[in-house]
Amino acid sequence: MQLADIQSQHDDRNLYIDKVGIKDIQYPIVVKDRKNGKQSTVAKINMYVKLPHNFKGTHMSRFVEVLNNHRTNIGIESFRGILDDLKNVLESEESHIEITFPYFMEKYAPVSKLPSLMDYECSFFGSSYKNKKDFIVSVKVPVISVCPCSKEISRYGAHNQRSYIIIKVRYKGMIWIEDLIEMAENSASSPIFSLLKREDEKFVTECSYENPVFVEDIVRNVADKLLKDDRVTWFEVSSENQESIHNHSAYAEIVRDKR
Amino acid sequence: MQLADIQSQHDDRNLYIDKVGIKDIQYPIVVKDRKNGKQSTVAKINMYVKLPHNFKGTHMSRFVEVLNNHRTNIGIESFRGILDDLKNVLESEESHIEITFPYFMEKYAPVSKLPSLMDYECSFFGSSYKNKKDFIVSVKVPVISVCPCSKEISRYGAHNQRSYIIIKVRYKGMIWIEDLIEMAENSASSPIFSLLKREDEKFVTECSYENPVFVEDIVRNVADKLLKDDRVTWFEVSSENQESIHNHSAYAEIVRDKR
Amino acid sequence: MQLADIQSQHDDRNLYIDKVGIKDIQYPIVVKDRKNGKQSTVAKINMYVKLPHNFKGTHMSRFVEVLNNHRTNIGIESFRGILDDLKNVLESEESHIEITFPYFMEKYAPVSKLPSLMDYECSFFGSSYKNKKDFIVSVKVPVISVCPCSKEISRYGAHNQRSYIIIKVRYKGMIWIEDLIEMAENSASSPIFSLLKREDEKFVTECSYENPVFVEDIVRNVADKLLKDDRVTWFEVSSENQESIHNHSAYAEIVRDKR
């Protein structure tokens, strides 16, 4: 028996759909790693195509088939192939993929040099249009920020807190996730670590007290680096400081198109 | 003793900041209600201004002061005043406010007519620039969607699930939150309710089975209504169907600028 | 036409169900307020009953009806009535209700005395059994914690962060939400505020630096107060310090039954 193909029926509302597909599928993936070659992690993935006005629906199962074919090698450069496959198997002229995953880097405590892993939430956003492709890399980097105002006006101490810096870039040539993480960590009061012995804690405390930054300073410090980096053609940088003296965050954001 | 005003110091990195302010402050607010005049609810609020390149920082406490002054009357029309106040007290030429809150409507079960409350997540996004203002209203509406393919190919039954329709609009004249909620509810297989007696459940089951819709149909149905509504100048409509046969969602999105 | 009552049919698996009901319904409620009499807020609510082994199902719509009847007056003392109503209308010998909501208190900045609102996540957990009732109040209180080790070993500064103290108590007589919030705020390095002017920020910075506490100290400080309070018959206190030098939390928990 032939089952009816409702999705391929004609639709006469004359409305193309910008994006249609699957959202929030969780899948194990293998991503490129600057130091170790490859890294196993787990991603949340969205995949969409454009649907022409005359088709009633898309074929959702084919998105999962494309994902199955590529999941053992997800990287900035393999995105081109995934986007092309989506266009082909879904017979569409535009395709999109968004993927978010924790990425781990081995870091060494600043004094004891003990190793541990830090986690960073990373995302790739890729789109393929008729005559162009678009690709954005995003990293979310936890750091410590010490408040310059609090330090200046107080006889001792200074409030500080965990901040999350998000950097999104469009670029030409090659950029590693690790490059962006390092830019963020070098723009705050101090990087942070999973494992710190007492001598390391002393170092991070003193170092961050010597480098107080407002949320405004953080995004300006990152923006300054991104403006000077010729690979970067567009960026959006934000920082959310989870203020220890409030129950809300301080936030700043800079967007620049260098093209 | 005069405390140093670090934020007002000069910054020489020559970088203006697009948005700086406070994020995720939770506050009780009172919003306009089409039926009852006013409604008490609780909001998450972000407030930002643009910071000129020559200032080191903004004054975060003033954002909370502006919020304190307006919180007993938050509505589409009072946003203008909040945005102007932010520009004035923070000496900026651009201001932004984003506010998200649960909004409740009394609904009557379709057969028994018993009343209960439904919750909808609503947002207002407002911006004030040098020579223009921008304002977006957003509603997130839970509905039921029955799959037309599953209904057609199966001898009996059809998989269905909760879907969330999000409508964002720019408009001229007056639009009520309730107007957008009703558009969404009329574009799915059936509206849903907090309280249904057996006769109501029978009604919703049969009604939704008679009106199967793909995620594509939902966004097209809403888009069709928004295109015909002359008040609407721009919209983005999406639907996320939390597929009962998968552990991920089906998703579709239409954006149109009518200006 | 009489619709079949499937839920009331006989079940022969001989298994009673500990809890059955509705979960995560969002509803506007009015709660008692020590200062202002009443406060409007929005709650997430779970309501359950015990189901005897011989019934196939419970009647879910009746839970919402009970909620409708009580939502304009939710308080520690009205819980008894809700629990009794659940037992009656659902013909069960045990009932449970869990309710979580943001609760707001007006606070005055320590030096400028400017007012603003702080939000605290509060919960009530109530159960009614054949011959006894059980009731727990819970508050989640954000505070600032300065690390004593970091202060001691560093030449200047000390890492600090936002911490969340959760206090749950069983008690006799009367306890206000506000009493528990104050116990938590007095057990950390300093309370925190939504609105602080520069002179207040100086005060909070210096005060918290003068009162460094480990996560262990926080829970011991609270436990000490709860042990000495004769109204409290059982408690669980925890603190989660969102360490500014790590991307994870430090955590401590003390449980004591004084009965």
Next chain:
Amino acid sequence: MQLADIQSQHDDRNLYIDKVGIKDIQYPIVVKDRKNGKQSTVAKINMYVKLPHNFKGTHMSRFVEVLNNHRTNIGIESFRGILDDLKNVLESEESHIEITFPYFMEKYAPVSKLPSLMDYECSFFGSSYKNKKDFIVSVKVPVISVCPCSKEISRYGAHNQRSYIIIKVRYKGMIWIEDLIEMAENSASSPIFSLLKREDEKFVTECSYENPVFVEDIVRNVADKLLKDDRVTWFEVSSENQESIHNHSAYAEIVRDKR
């Protein structure tokens, strides 16, 4: 220079702390897999010890060191070693570890037999006391549930939705995560899949319509299997049905101690 060891100082409040340690550290781990031997995934981990009344604080960095030593082989049987290590290096008589991670199983669509991966949220909870150990495995399994009442009273169709079944067990001998997942999937209207072609969708729709279950039936079906399984000594099973006709869930829970 010798840095002061504040944590080891004496505390005279005479209060032992039930649990102290680190919470919500994200780490890549390798877990045992029934089919493939091993599986790489990413976990959120909590690790605690009991702190005697006379110590001021614990040594947080040692928790991360223990985690580093074990992360390439996390399994039900290796928990004993982690718990022992925590007791030793933190000089405590009680230790606890809680670990939650997505676990993936390859499943074959029911008719087309096409393979895809399903994700299940799994947890291990382990505790080591003076003279005993305690260990709980938990799985969270998405399934489809068709409402028997809706089917019975309606002329056609029946509302259905995604449900999440959580099974927690204590046991003797050996139980695989996969065993518990299969018990859950066999207790609902139908298992669900990431990838379904049209013939599979027809099968799942019809199969689930033929097997309607209330949330009460789901937990009774699982409980029945767990009561008959001699390996299981204690269990807690719950199901949360994300009702497609409401914006809240139906919930049921059964707990039994067979010891």
